[in-house]
Amino acid sequence: xxxxxxxxxxxxxxxxxxxxxxxxxxxxxxxxxxxxxxxxxxxxxxxxxxxxxxxxxxxxxxxxxxxxxxxxxxxxxxxxxxxxxxxxxxxxxxxxxxxxxxxxxxxxxxxxxxxxxxxxxxxxxxxxxxxxxxxxxxxxxxxxxxxxxxxxxxxxxxxxxxxxxxxxxxx
Amino acid sequence: xxxxxxxxxxxxxxxxxxxxxxxxxxxxxxxxxxxxxxxxxxxxxxxxxxxxxxxxxxxxxxxxxxxxxxxxxxxxxxxxxxxxxxxxxxxxxxxxxxxxxxxxxxxxxxxxxxxxxxxxxxxxxxxxxxxxxxxxxxxxxxxxxxxxxxxxxxxxxxxxxxxxxxxxxxx
Numbered sequence: 239x240x241x242x243x244x245x246x247x248x249x250x251x252x253x254x255x256x257x258x259x260x261x262x263x264x265x266x267x268x269x270x271x272x273x274x275x276x277x278x279x280x281x282x283x284x285x286x287x288x289x290x291x292x293x294x295x296x297x298x299x300x301x302x303x304x305x306x307x308x309x310x311x312x313x314x315x316x317x318x319x320x321x322x323x324x325x326x327x328x329x330x331x332x333x334x335x336x337x338x339x340x341x342x343x344x345x346x347x348x349x350x351x352x353x354x355x356x357x358x359x360x361x362x363x364x365x366x367x368x369x370x371x372x373x374x375x376x377x378x379x380x381x382x383x384x385x386x387x388x389x390x391x392x393x394x395x396x397x398x399x400x401x402x403x404x405x406x407x408x409x
Numbered sequence: 410x411x412x413x414x415x416x417x418x419x420x421x422x423x424x425x426x427x428x429x430x431x432x433x434x435x436x437x438x439x440x441x442x443x444x445x446x447x448x449x450x451x452x453x454x455x456x457x458x459x460x461x462x463x464x465x466x467x468x469x470x471x472x473x474x475x476x477x478x479x480x481x482x483x484x485x486x487x488x489x490x491x492x493x494x495x496x497x498x499x500x501x502x503x504x505x506x507x508x509x510x511x512x513x514x515x516x517x518x519x520x521x522x523x524x525x526x527x528x529x530x531x532x533x534x535x536x537x538x539x540x541x542x543x544x545x546x547x548x549x550x551x552x553x554x555x556x557x558x559x560x561x562x563x564x565x566x567x568x569x570x571x572x573x574x575x576x577x578x579x580x
Contacts, residue, residue: 247441267414278531285578334533338531341508350413
């Protein structure tokens, strides 16, 4: 079977993390996964913040419906779209392509993290304005995903999926 | 090194495909990758069409700025968001979460495809209305990505990436 699919099958959202640093070499591989993901016109209209500062992590957690577990992760990645993509692709670039480009990066990073035994969870429920202020983002950047990352300190809660029959159709 | 990162590094966009079917077991793994990707509230607000019909592939290619190579792929996956997500997450669900949810699925599928030696390319430039009509999509579905898939019939064109320094910041 596909090794990647094995990793996909093992991956579950993790919301509790051990108090244990993530080694440099693993972070480098996570960075590479983010960077090497494809993007519209290869413009790479995206930017990633790796937040390790405890105070800032707490502020981000508060801006995320007070999901305070976020602050316990050794690294919290914040993925941002870059609206400068509009110069080539207009509104479709801003509202679709750049969101997808960040999502592809973070998806790739999640699987590399899983392979290294790290837990992550994709967070979309947060106040964008507050997170932008906390990170002091420039006007062109919009935070669209928060990904806490750390060694799991819980057994994952397993979720079901809808059937292939429901979600996939051959034509 | 991470096996997933090796696969990410090998992946490049492929726009020419051999006239060779994709085996059933591989398609099953691609389906699993799409289905097992995480999604907002596990709602799985997404649907995927696997288009094999030659006439329909040609229509889709025409609706994609006449990028006719799309029609040469043995399988063309069309990923759609499902606006029924609005019942739980409102506009943010429709305009952000469901787009991300489809993107995560397709990202996972791309890496499984790469591992099996298949080539893909993420296509966002198409006329959504035309593709919706071609596939006879229900009102709630919106096509947001087209992914032709097949055994490569070209050497990939290698693209550069912006530097980590530019795209990643530690805080």
